[in-house]
Amino acid sequence: MSVLAENQAKAAKYLEQFRQAPVGHFINGKHVLPEGATLYDNVTPTDNSVLGQVVAGTAADMNAACAAAEAAFPAWRDVPGAERKKLLNHFADKIVERAEEIALVESMDCGQPIRFMQAAAIRGAANFRFFADKAPEAQNGQALYQAEHTNYTMRSPIGPVGIITPWNTPFMLSTWKIAPALAAGCTIVHKPAELTPLSAMLLADIARDAGLPDGVWNTVNGFGETVGKRMTEHPAIKAVALVGETATGSHIMRQGADTLKRMHFELGGKNPVIVFDDADFERALDAVVFMIYSLNGQRCTSSSRLLIQSGIQDKFMAALKARVESLRVGHSLDPATEVGPLVHGGHYEKVCSYFDIAKTDGATTLVGGHKREDLGAGNYVAPTLFADANNDMRIAKEEIFGPVLTAISFDSEAEAIQIANDTDYGLAGYIWTENTGRAMRMAKYVEAGMLWVNSENNRNLPSPFGGIKMSGIGRDGGDYSFDFYMETKNVCIAHGTHKITRLGV
Numbered sequence: 255m256s257v258l259a260e261n262q263a264k265a266a267k268y269l270e271q272f273r274q275a276p277v278g279h280f281i282n283g284k285h286v287l288p289e290g291a292t293l294y295d296n297v298t299p300t301d302n303s304v305l306g307q308v309v310a311g312t313a314a315d316m317n318a319a320c321a322a323a324e325a326a327f328p329a330w331r332d333v334p335g336a337e338r339k340k341l342l343n344h345f346a347d348k349i350v351e352r353a354e355e356i357a358l359v360e361s362m363d364c365g366q367p368i369r370f371m372q373a374a375a376i377r378g379a380a381n382f383r384f385f386a387d388k389a390p391e392a393q394n395g396q397a398l399y400q401a402e403h404t405n406y407t408m409r410s411p412i413g414p415v416g417i418i419t420p421w422n423t424p425f426m427l428s429t430w431k432i433a434p435a436l437a438a439g440c441t442i443v444h445k446p447a448e449l450t451p452l453s454a455m456l457l458a459d460i461a462r463d464a465g466l467p468d469g470v471w472n473t474v475n476g477f478g479e480t481v482g483k484r485m486t487e488h489p490a491i492k493a494v495a496l497v498g499e500t501a502t503g504s505h506i507m508r509q510g511a512d513t514l515k516r517m518h519f520e521l522g523g524k525n526p527v528i529v530f531d532d533a534d535f536e537r538a539l540d541a542v543v544f545m546i547y548s549l550n551g552q553r554c555t556s557s558s559r560l561l562i563q564s565g566i567q568d569k570f571m572a573a574l575k576a577r578v579e580s581l582r583v584g585h586s587l588d589p590a591t592e593v594g595p596l597v598h599g600g601h602y603e604k605v606c607s608y609f610d611i612a613k614t615d616g617a618t619t620l621v622g623g624h625k626r627e628d629l630g631a632g633n634y635v636a637p638t639l640f641a642d643a644n645n646d647m648r649i650a651k652e653e654i655f656g657p658v659l660t661a662i663s664f665d666s667e668a669e670a671i672q673i674a675n676d677t678d679y680g681l682a683g684y685i686w687t688e689n690t691g692r693a694m695r696m697a698k699y700v701e702a703g704m705l706w707v708n709s710e711n712n713r714n715l716p717s718p719f720g721g722i723k724m725s726g727i728g729r730d731g732g733d734y735s736f737d738f739y740m741e742t743k744n745v746c747i748a749h750g751t752h753k754i755t756r757l758g759v
Contacts, residue, residue, distance in 0.1 A: 261368060261587035265358040269452075272296070272306035277451055279315055279475060280458035282322035283468030288315060296451060299365035299595035299602075299633045300585055308451050311476030316443070316484040319472040323414035323441040324490040326469025331411050331439045335390035338437060342386030345464040346379040349429075353379075356456055360425050361586045364450045365595040365633065368587050370549055378429035384715045385437040385735070392438050392736050395743075402752035409740040411439030412516065413492035416485040418478075418506075419454070420497045421447035421597050422552040422655075428457055431495050434735035436470070443491065444473045445482050449598050451475050478502065486510045493518070493738065497554070500679075500724045518728035518738050520554065520720060522653045523681030526674040527557035528696065530667075531565035533686035534708065539570065541710040542659075543577050545684065547637050550594055551657035555682040555704070555711050559650055560661040561670050567663050571620070571641060578621040578659075581637045584629065593657050595632040602633035605656035608649055612640050615647035617660070645673050653679070667692060675701045681721035682711070703729075 255263075277296065278287035293307040309315075333341075349356070353375035361371040395407030415435050419428045424447060435442050446454035454473055461471035474481050486494050486509040493516035496506055503519040510517060527545060529538050545557040562570055586594035596602040609623040622638030637657040643650055649660045664670045674683060683702040687693050693707045703721040706712060713719075716732035728738055 258585060258588040261358060261589075264354070265362050265587060268355045268359050269305055269362060272452055272455075276307040276309055277455055277475060278309045279311060279319065280455065280461075280471070280473040281315070281319045282326075282472065283462060285458075286315070286318075288312070294448075296363070296449075297598070298362050299597050300362060300587070301631045302599065302633070303631075305362065305452070308448070308475050310448075311474045311481040313480060313484040315476070316445075316474050316481045316488065319443045319474045320414065320485070320488045320490045322469040322472050323443050326467060327411075327414050327441045330441050330467060330470050333439070335392060335437075335439075338389040338439070339386045341465060342382050342389065342433065342437060345460060345466070346382040346386065348460045348464045349375050349379040349382065352456065352460065356425055356453060358587065359456065360450075360453045361594075363452045364421055364424060364597050365586050366423065366549055366552075367591045367594045369589055369591065371586075374423065374425045377426050381426070381429040381715070382433045385433040388434075388732075388736070389437040392740065402749050403746050404749070405744055405746045407742055407744050409438075409736065409742050412739055412741050414441045414443065414490050415739060416488075416491045416494040417442050417444045418482060418485070418494065418496045418498060418502075419444070419446055421450040422554075423549065424450045425453040425457070427497050428454060430730065431497065432457075432471075434730070435495070435739045436466075438736050438739040440493075440739050441470045442472065443485060444471070445478075445485055446473065446475065448475065448477050478505075482506075483509055486515065487513065489513050491515065495738070496520070503726070516738065518720075518730075519726040520730070521681075521724065521726045522655075522679055523554050523556070523721065523725050524559060524651065524653055524677045524679045525555060525557050525682040525684070525702070526559045526561050526700075527684040528561045528670050528674060528686065528700075529563065529566070529570065530670075530685075530687040530689070530692065531563045532688045533566075534688065535566070535570070535573075537708070538686040539573055539577065541684065541686070542574065543581075545710050546659045547578070547581055547593055547657045550596060551637075552597060552655055556655075557682070557684050558654065558659060559645075559674075560659055561664050561673055562661055563670070564663050564665050571661060574661075575620050575639060578637050578639045581657075583626055583634055583636065585632075593635075593637050595634050596656060597633070599633060601655070602635065605635060605654055605658065608652075608654050608656075608658060609638070612643075612647075612649045615643070615649055617647060617649060618642040620661075622658075645676050651677065667695070671696065671699045675699075678724040679721070680723035681725035682706070684710070
């Protein structure tokens with residue numbers, strides 16, 4: 255039996271639980287399947303067959319989840335940080351125990367190649383361990399001494415929070431958002447992407463098995479216009495953290511305005527990777543290929559615009575063309591697969607629409623630009639490389655969110671900065687040069703929340719993660735996450751020596 259066949263057999267075993275009964279909600283410590291609920295099919299992008307059915311939640315379902323989170327908050331808030339640390343590290347252990355199941359289910363649900371999903375559970379566990387270990391210090395603030403007063407600050411959890419996660423790497427991104435909220439002492443209501451609900455329910459199972467108190471973790475499935483809208487409007491929810499599209503962030507900001515919710519948005523990007531003539535050629539080539547074609551190009555930090563200096567343009571593009579032509583497209587459970595099927599038929603058609611748009615724009619399609627219908631009924635697309643582009647083209651301006659790279663040439667450092675910044679987005683950027691001074695100048699002037707110099711995307715959990723402009727509001731990571739999920743209180747204590755102005759004497 256091939257490794258693919260073995261993985262398919264294992265995945266079928268793990269997926270059977272979702273075939274036996276519809277995927278419902280997890281509210282107040284229990285799995286909930288509302289009577290008479292509307293159901294929809296959950297489809298795998300590998301062949302567009304149905305994995306099972308999912309409950310399309312209602313406003314009433316979301317109300318119940320928010321009420322449970324609100325009721326559970328005071329007790330969870332008052333759990334000592336050391337106890338939360340122990341419990342959340344136990345949660346991480348439970349994730350590791352189910353690593354194979356998580357990887358196979360996630361790969362079938364969202365189409366990401368198993369070679370990347372094998373690390374998803376481990377990264378998720380690492381997120382929980384990192385924030386678990388910080389839980390005892392989450393409330394800590396600063397002491398600020400003055401001659402006649404001492405000020406000190408303390409932090410307290412903001413309350414129940416809403417977490418809305420996307421479909422591209424749903425398990426890892428859910429842990430990245432939820433772990434710091436729980437470590438801070440918040441209770442959560444999680445609304446997973448309707449296209450990829452399965453790993454969220456595995457997480458809910460783990461929350462129960464790990465011993466989280468009832469109501470601390472709640473998950474409601476369904477669509478943004480119903481349960482998502484109700485979450486963002488519900489007065490019990492004090493903050494909303496979203497990973498998703500820029501348009502979705504705008505909707506949520508409007509919906510949360512009446513209750514003055516705190517918002518944290520990680521949104522879209524059209525991130526540049528800027529390769530100068532003096533770059534380490536092979537390392538830059540490896541990074542360019544990896545950061546757009548891994549995870550099927552469905553990554554917010556993908557470098558979807560290649561800005562290549564004219565002195566090495568011909569050599570670099572020839573090498574890049576050969577690499578893209580050699581990428582292995584296939585079933586997500588095949589360990590040889592480098593690019594799997596796109597998450598859903600609608601998104602698949604959207605990505606493929608840019609093949610004609612590129613021709614209309616006047617770009618050259620060096621590689622790909624077509625569907626891979628020879629691979630069966632799944633959402634397979636040929637990894638695509640557009641050349642001879644400029645930054646006015648739609649393929650250079652719009653977030654395609656697929657395995658599609660647009661190459662643009664430049665001559666000078668100033669021109670590279672101008673092209674890089676000529677976008678509504680500002681999430682990430684990548685700079686390849688051996689000139690230290692140039693790297694420092696580029697880091698100053700390229701408009702993005704995160705920059706990597708001579709590196710692909712490297713995640714450092716204590717560092718701030720987030721974008722500017724239309725790419726988002728706020729930062730994740732380390733203490734930045736606690737700043738979002740907690741309120742800061744200042745306490746000023748007089749030493750009894752200062753003069754108080756007397757009135758009415």
